[in-house]
Amino acid sequence: MTYLLTQLANGLSYGLILGLIAVGFVIVFTSTGVLNFAHGSVLLAGAYLVAVLHDPIGFWAAAVVGIAGAALLAVLINAVLVRNLAEANPGTAAILMLGVDILLLTELTRRIGNRVLTIGSPWGADVFSFGGITLPMSRVIAAGLALVVFALLWFLFARTGTGIAMRAAAADGDTASLMGIRLSRTGAAGWALAGALAAIAGIFLASFPAPGVAPTLAISAFAAIPAWVLGGFDSVVGAIVGGLIIGVVTALAVGYESELHFLGRGLGEVVPYAVMILVLLVRPSGLFGRKEAVRV
Amino acid sequence: MPDPLLTVDDLTVAYDGAVQALRGVSLRVDAGSVVAVLGSNGAGKTTLLRAVSRSLGTVGGAVTGGTVRFDGQDLARRDASWAVRAGLVQVPEGRRIFRDLTVEENLRAGGFTVRDARARTEATDRVLDLFPILADRRHQRGGLLSGGQQQMLAMGRGLMTSPKLLLLDEPSLGLAPQLVEQIGDIIEQIHAQGTSVLLIEQNASMGLRVADRAYVLEVGTITASGTAAELASTDDIRDRYLGVGTSSPTRTTHEDEPVDVPVHLRRSSTAAAQELRVEDLTVRFGGITALSGVSFTVAAGTIHALIGPNGAGKSTCINVLGGAYRATSGTVHYGDATVSALPSHRIADLGVARTFQNISLSLEATVEDNLLVGRHRVMRTGTAAQALRLPHARKEERTEREAVRRIAVLLGIESLLDRAVHTLSYGDRKRVEMGRALAAEPTLLLLDEPVAGMTHGESAVMADAIRAVQQELGLSVLLVEHDMPFVMGLAERITVLDFGKRIAEGSPQDVQRDPEVLRAYLGTAAA
Numbered sequence: 001m002t003y004l005l006t007q008l009a010n011g012l013s014y015g016l017i018l019g020l021i022a023v024g025f026v027i028v029f030t031s032t033g034v035l036n037f038a039h040g041s042v043l044l045a046g047a048y049l050v051a052v053l054h055d056p057i058g059f060w061a062a063a064v065v066g067i068a069g070a071a072l073l074a075v076l077i078n079a080v081l082v083r084n085l086a087e088a089n090p091g092t093a094a095i096l097m098l099g100v101d102i103l104l105l106t107e108l109t110r111r112i113g114n115r116v117l118t119i120g121s122p123w124g125a126d127v128f129s130f131g132g133i134t135l136p137m138s139r140v141i142a143a144g145l146a147l148v149v150f151a152l153l154w155f156l157f158a159r160t161g162t163g164i165a166m167r168a169a170a171a172d173g174d175t176a177s178l179m180g181i182r183l184s185r186t187g188a189a190g191w192a193l194a195g196a197l198a199a200i201a202g203i204f205l206a207s208f209p210a211p212g213v214a215p216t217l218a219i220s221a222f223a224a225i226p227a228w229v230l231g232g233f234d235s236v237v238g239a240i241v242g243g244l245i246i247g248v249v250t251a252l253a254v255g256y257e258s259e260l261h262f263l264g265r266g267l268g269e270v271v272p273y274a275v276m277i278l279v280l281l282v283r284p285s286g287l288f289g290r291k292e293a294v295r296v
Numbered sequence: 297m298p299d300p301l302l303t304v305d306d307l308t309v310a311y312d313g314a315v316q317a318l319r320g321v322s323l324r325v326d327a328g329s330v331v332a333v334l335g336s337n338g339a340g341k342t343t344l345l346r347a348v349s350r351s352l353g354t355v356g357g358a359v360t361g362g363t364v365r366f367d368g369q370d371l372a373r374r375d376a377s378w379a380v381r382a383g384l385v386q387v388p389e390g391r392r393i394f395r396d397l398t399v400e401e402n403l404r405a406g407g408f409t410v411r412d413a414r415a416r417t418e419a420t421d422r423v424l425d426l427f428p429i430l431a432d433r434r435h436q437r438g439g440l441l442s443g444g445q446q447q448m449l450a451m452g453r454g455l456m457t458s459p460k461l462l463l464l465d466e467p468s469l470g471l472a473p474q475l476v477e478q479i480g481d482i483i484e485q486i487h488a489q490g491t492s493v494l495l496i497e498q499n500a501s502m503g504l505r506v507a508d509r510a511y512v513l514e515v516g517t518i519t520a521s522g523t524a525a526e527l528a529s530t531d532d533i534r535d536r537y538l539g540v541g542t543s544s545p546t547r548t549t550h551e552d553e554p555v556d557v558p559v560h561l562r563r564s565s566t567a568a569a570q571e572l573r574v575e576d577l578t579v580r581f582g583g584i585t586a587l588s589g590v591s592f593t594v595a596a597g598t599i600h601a602l603i604g605p606n607g608a609g610k611s612t613c614i615n616v617l618g619g620a621y622r623a624t625s626g627t628v629h630y631g632d633a634t635v636s637a638l639p640s641h642r643i644a645d646l647g648v649a650r651t652f653q654n655i656s657l658s659l660e661a662t663v664e665d666n667l668l669v670g671r672h673r674v675m676r677t678g679t680a681a682q683a684l685r686l687p688h689a690r691k692e693e694r695t696e697r698e699a700v701r702r703i704a705v706l707l708g709i710e711s712l713l714d715r716a717v718h719t720l721s722y723g724d725r726k727r728v729e730m731g732r733a734l735a736a737e738p739t740l741l742l743l744d745e746p747v748a749g750m751t752h753g754e755s756a757v758m759a760d761a762i763r764a765v766q767q768e769l770g771l772s773v774l775l776v777e778h779d780m781p782f783v784m785g786l787a788e789r790i791t792v793l794d795f796g797k798r799i800a801e802g803s804p805q806d807v808q809r810d811p812e813v814l815r816a817y818l819g820t821a822a823a
Contacts, residue, residue: 168405180380
């Protein structure tokens with residue numbers, strides 16, 4: 001029982017981190033219509049900044065620089081590349097993003113080399129125990145922080161003029177621009193948010209029990225793609241719920257792998273996609289996705 | 297004389313660098329006036345508004361000559377956002393409210409450029425004063441409002457910045473006669489509060505009622521202008537836009553004449569129209585009852601109309617007949633088949649074809665290709681034969697293209713066959729949709745607002761076309777429409793719905809006199 005609860009807590013906290021990444025995918029998609037396949041390397045860039053800066057300027061300052069740096073990088077990708085596409089359609093933009101991802105990842109791999117850079121967080125390898133459940137301290141902090149971030153996002157989108165403008169622009173950009181909402185601004189805001197969220201997630205994905213910042217970190221961001229898709233592509237709530245589902249399912253698949261040997265090894269990597277496909281079979285537009293043609 | 301608020305001088309606009317939408321248009325709007333622009337579909341009315349509000353870019357258009365001056369400033373290098381801040385706001389065609397945002401959030405989005413919180417609160421209060429219904433529904437999602445309420449929300453959203461000039465694109469589109477009057481009154485109120493209005497309106501009698509001046513735009517040029525009273529008294533305007541002239545599309549003028557539109561449509565099968573029986577039909581969405589216990593019968597080979605206020609359940613009814621919605625209870629029979637138990641592709645196989653209220657076409661494809669999609673049901677060659685371009689597949693394609701061209705001729709859209717649908721005006725898209733439905737060789741045609749967004753003259757042509765196909769092919773037609781001259785002239789029987797219930801049924805003459813119908817729908821003006 002304790003083992004199950006531990007796995008569940010593990011999965012939920014991991015799921016919240018995936019949620020942070022998946023929400024970034026959603027916001028970029030709704031604000032600029034881009035499938036951001038460079039999200040993983042933006043996440044890695046943020047974590048890399050924290051890893052190289054925590055020694056000279058301290059962890060907290062490094063975290064701020066890393067988060068701001070990732071946001072800035074995302075904004076630049078949008079401003080310099082996406083907005084200048086001659087034929088702006090989702091397919092072209094997606095291929096462009098794959099290219100950006102390869103470039104960024106190559107450069108970061110060159111800089112990191114074979115090393116695994118420590119993230120230098122104050123919680124280090126601390127472990128949190130409660131009622132027999134043990135969880136890395138980094139996961140507990142990640143879960144708490146993610147919940148705070150999600151609450152702030154809710155406030156932004158439901159209560160502030162900027163957030164409502166972003167939702168209006170996402171729903172119908174043409175009409176939103178007739179209200180004086182500048183789509184270039186809402187787009188930039190979306191990319192900046194996504195970059196910042198990715199960097200936060202990156203810091204925790206590089207914390208204990210993970211060894212640190214290595215190029216493979218960019219790949220782990222892709223675990224959030226099934227969460228994004230099964231949540232419904234354009235729903236922030238869906239991305240968070242999707243993250244939790246994928247997190248728990250992955251944790252359980254890994255935790256009980258020894259008993260699931262008949263399914264072969266490496267189940268944890270396959271299971272998110274299997275769950276995604278199952279959900280899409282039943283609900284083609286995802287759990288919270290906007291249904292096509294609401295009123296015919 | 298003070299400078300006009302808006303001056304458009306010799307404006308030319310082209311789409312995709314090729315299609316000329318406006319050629320040398322000049323007009324002006326004086327401060328404190330209401331100006332109406334009339335014109336048939338594809339005349340360039342929406343293009344004109346988009347050129348003024350600086351939003352042509354999003355639809356692939358560009359100003360190629362001439363100037364637009366607003367409040368003493370040349371707009372040449374200004375964008376939409378600047379225009380809004382300067383007090384020039386456009387309310388787009390088809391309302392385009394943010395469906396997933398609440399009423400209040402829609403208004404907040406409208407007031408995005410108002411930085412001062414107090415000014416924003418004042419603007420909200422003023423809008424809610426003007427549209428009390430919106431205050432009641434503040435926290436409801438915009439998508440749940442009825443058509444009339446959505447139009448009010450769209451107008452209220454436009455007023456949030458307290459603009460100097462409000463551009464209204466077809467505010468009465470798809471609204472019941474009573475609501476059209478109400479929208480007219482609201483425009484007068486907005487005007488009385490000091491906002492000038494540039495109005496595009498297909499409902500010319502409403503447009504000319506509220507306007508001081510009016511312009512007529514035809515194929516990209518201004519063909520007439522003057523005070524609203526002057527224009528309303530010219531024969532041409534009366535004939536084509538007001539429908540009080542000589543060639544009104546009433547049934548009597550056609551009864552003794554042979555059909556004057558050459559149809560030449562042939563059926564590839566011998567299927568004949570059958571009786572459509574709707575029995576005790578009830579549809580509920582969540583807690584809302586859209587239709588409750590509605591029954592009516594469309595006799596084989598007749599034209600039957602379904603009318604009623606916005607939100608009465610007319611489109612819901614069409615949607616059940618076409619298979620898009622499921623009936624909660626009750627049945628629909630078409631001949632021997634039980635339509636209410638079938639998926640939509642099986643219903644299509646029975647010979648039922650439909651058009652949609654919110655047009656549903658492939659925007660990037662050409663008109664011809666959209667019409668060919670409608671032929672899917674009657675085409676026989678398989679995918680492999682088509683891909684390999686085998687002789688019989690090519691022959692079929694030739695005959696199908698010919699069939700599609702005949703339909704286009706009938707509906708007057710032949711010259712548009714090679715155009716991509718996204719470059720067409722609203723009314724032309726309506727015709728393409730109707731063409732696609734006809735292409736399927738239906739025996740029962742369901743038309744959801746077939747002449748919305750058309751001038752009186754155009755709807756008369758449409759009525760002729762519908763009557764021609766109906767007589768030539770002997771099909772049944774069930775149509776939903778707010779254009780009363782159109783309905784009264786065309787339909788043989790009319791069923792009236794209100795709040796999901798049938799309140800009257802009978803011949804056009806009976807229904808027009810029914811006190812209940814006058815109260816719920818037609819209003820005093822139509823009596």
